[in-house]
Amino acid sequence: MTDSEWWKSAVIYQIYPRSFQDTNGDGIGDLKGIERRLDDLKALGVDAIWISPIFPSPMADFGYDVADYCGIDPRFGTLADFDALLAAAHARGIRLLLDLVPNHTSDQHPWFQESRSAQDDPRRDWYIWRDARPDGSPPNNWISDFGGSAWEWDEATGQYYYHAFLKEQPDLNWRNPAVRSAMLDxxxxWFERGVDGFRIDVLWHMVKHVDLPDNPVNLDWTxxxxxxxxxxQLHSTxxxxxxxxxxxxxxxxxxxxARVLIGEIYLPVPQLVGYYGTAEQPxxxxxxxxxxxxAAWNAPGLxxxxxxxxxxxxxxxxxxxVLGNHDRPRIATRVGAEQARVAMMLLLTLRGTPTLYYGDEIGMEDGEIPAHLVQDPREIRDPGIGLGRDPVRTPMAWDESPNAGFSPADPWLPLHPDWIARNVEAQRxxxxxxxxxxxxxxxxxxxxxxxxxGxxxxxxxxxxxLAFERRYEHDRLLVVLNLGDTxxxxxxxEWAEDFxxxxxxxxxxxxxxxxxxxxYILG
Incomplete structure (x- = not known):
């Protein structure tokens, strides 16, 4: 392995910045907070951190609606704060990855404001605009991942624009060479500033069928x-x-x-592995x-x-x-507190690069969010079917001081119920x-x-x-895990009897x- 392949042996730690550490007393985590906790991460042993979006944003989807790709949202700090964090991380041997959101922007991004100003604006084609059908309905049957039509009518210019997510998140037209050039810049x-890589949000969404035909209806939907x-989503992804x-x-x-690109791609494995590319075009x-x-949590299936x-x-x-992230239920909630320890052992012993979601190292479970404190637009738009993401984004618990050492103010989301006992200081x-x-x-x-x-x-x-061997030259280990409750x-x-x-x-x-x-790990 060369230094350029550092990511092969690394453990990546995902930070949801709103919930990691607040230093200015507004109840929201910030870049100075991440810097403050670098020594804790170094003590834990992570090799790299991936930070969910920190760019300027109206926060319709908490940073996944970007208004400026080359700045820092004031809620999190400044570019100077980012540079200080990057330098501090590198000084500790920790790499830093940013979350790139190239599929869509905020509707407040200057590009979209110009695109929306008139049908003949030079940036009109930077986004996906189409006429209504003869009856005035949307151009096709595509549905937003957040529910409802993926097309929003713009009264001022008399066309619909496409948004795979919220209407405040219009999709860029990656078939336009000017869009490609601007986004690659x-x-x-960020590479010029020294970042070590990107996690690329919804990579598989970025190009749509050129003719925008209807997607096939799911006859099994209930x-x-x-x-x-x-x-x-045959034609939209x-x-x-x-x-x-x-x-x-x-x-x-x-x-x-020595940089790495990680693609967010929710596809079956045969399609997923196509995103590794080829020898000619990685x-x-x-x-x-x-x-x-x-996955169903049983040994034969896994x-x-x-x-x-x-x-x-x-x-x-x-x-x-990956065992968890900012969109999906926490592992301790899915399999229980005791089995979560086995799950952590599995994650960190399988071949490949593991990504560890903040809080899983202390066994945090999904938080309890009263209805009046719900923040997630997905839950607000489509309540009651389990898609709300607030429960997995609750603040990190550092110690037993007020607000778990996360903030001197009330946190933006409530802490997990057992934070007084389940916090970093107590567990260390x-x-x-x-x-x-x-x-x-x-x-x-x-x-x-x-x-x-290995x-x-x-x-x-x-x-x-579930048992397996890991082997690298003369280094040989045996892992055996009990995924059951008996x-x-x-x-x-025989080859491991003396381990x-x-x-x-x-x-x-x-x-x-x-x-x-x-x-067990035996060696």
Whole structure:
């Protein structure tokens, strides 16, 4: 592995900046807060941080509606604050990734304001404008991911514009060369400042079918399912031309060296792996693999999923794994507090680059958000079907002081209910805590190239057990995990009989008989 491939052995830590650390007393996290907590992240052992959007924004979707791609929203600080954070992170050996939102802008972005001013404005074609159908209805049947038609009527200019998400988030027209040029300059701007890479928001959405035909109707849709699933997004996402754009972004990243591009792509594995690109035209380094987020949590199913993913990867494609993010329920809520420890062990021992969501290292569960405190526009627009994202964005708990050390003011969202006991300071002092387990696992990844870079080989186990070997040259480790709530016997392979326990999920010592929710790393 060369330095330019640092991301292969790295553990990436996602920060939702509104909820990480507030320093100015407004109840919202900021860049100075992230800088203040870098030593905590260094002590935990992460290698890189990915920060959700911090660009100037009206916050219709909390930063995913960008009004200026080359600035910092005052809520989070200034460009000088960002430069200071970047320098402080690099001084500690921590890389920094930004969240790029290239599919759409805010409707307050100057580009859209100009585009919306008149049909003959030079920037009209920077966005996707179309005439109404003869009956005045939208141009096609495409549905916003936030519910309702994806087309918004503009009375002043007499056309509809397309928005895959909120109407305040009009989609850019990436078929326009001027749009491509302007957005690729955004990458160069931040690479010149020294950022180490980008997570690219909704990469698979960025190009639409040139003729904008109706999407096929989903005949299996039933009331109570998300509105956007009433159609199959055949023509509004995952178009062949998007791979050329990913290739252009990759060429820019490669030009700067030691940079990484991670693509947010919610697609089945056979389509997902296409975003690695080809030898002639590489794509993103890591198309995000979200399978663990939605998988049924059982050993046979996970073993099959891992094997199929490994088999689908192109020859030079490096795998990656994610347990949670700012959009999906937390792992401790999905599988329970005890099994979340096993899940963390799985995430940090599989082959590939893991991304760790803030708060999972202390076992945070989804927060409880009273109706009058709901902030998420998705929940407000489509309530009651479980798509609200506020519960997974609650503030980080650092200690038992007021507001958990997050802010001197009332936080923008309520803290998780057990924050007085479940916080970083309390867990750092408890050898049996989730934080200490996570720290131990990250230490082992740094100590053992078998964990950081080694091959993956499944090991027969049976029952509720998932077992596999990680091997790098002469470094050889065995991982065995009990995904169930009953004791499970395990026949240790002959080649591992002399191994000792390097880590366990619950402090056990007998890998031949795993207690419920137990896991071991042997070496």
């Amino acid at each position: 955004v990458l160069r701007f 009331p109570g399912q998300p509105d956007y699933t009433r159609v199959h 995952d178009q062949p031309e998007v791979h050329g754009i990913a290739g252009e972004m990759r060429a820019i990243a490669d030009h700067y060296g 794509g993103v380094h890591l198309p995000f693999n979200f399978q663990l987020i939605g 073993a099959k999923m891992i094997a199929e993913y490994e088999a689908a990867l192109p020859a030079d494609g490096w795998p990656n794994w 002092g408890d050898p049996a805590s989730m934080w200490r387990l996570t720290q131990k696992l990250l230490f082992l990844r740094h100590e053992h190239r078998a964990l950081a870079l 091959d993956y080989h499944p090991v027969d186990a049976g029952g509720d057990l 004791p499970q016997g395990f026949a240790i392979p 000792t326990v390097l880590a366990s999920a619950r402090g056990g010592h007998d890998p031949a008989l795993l207690s419920p929710n137990e896991g």
